[in-house]
Amino acid sequence: MPDWLHATVRQRCPACNEGRLFERGLSMRESCPNCGLNLVGENGAQYGGAVSLSYGAGGIAALLTLLVWLRIGELPRWTVWVVLAVAVVTVIGSFRYSKSFWTWLLYRSGELDHGAVDR
DSSP states (O other): OOHHHHHHHHTBOTTTSOSBSEEETTEEOSBOTTTOOBOSOSTTHHHHHHHHHHHHHHHHHHHHHHHHHHHHSOOOTTHHHHHHHHHHHHHHHHHHHHHHHHHHHHHHHTOOOSSOOOO
16 A cells, blocks of 8 residues: 555554544644654644645535436436535545645655644
8 A cells, every 4th residue: 555545544644654643533633642743834734735635525526426416317406405515524524534645745745844843
């Protein structure tokens, strides 16, 4: 399994592949409990990319849902609510994975280091 996929799917530290990235829910740790990698980054670098990835996934899921519905036939009035629900569920459901992947990208680009965690 490629390194990026392993770290993303298991939601582990990109440096050691052992430490868990999340405490609970969507709350991400500030540093890896195993190797001490700073997971926060500087100036909120951790959040912008992850949010963009999640919204992108939600938009693609909504578009695919709409395209499948159009292939099937006529669109009922409540179609917009179903497409919106698919988008929202996908955004929320993919957010931890987006943050995990974005953390891996930040680590590989040198944005995250083993220095002190900024508070």
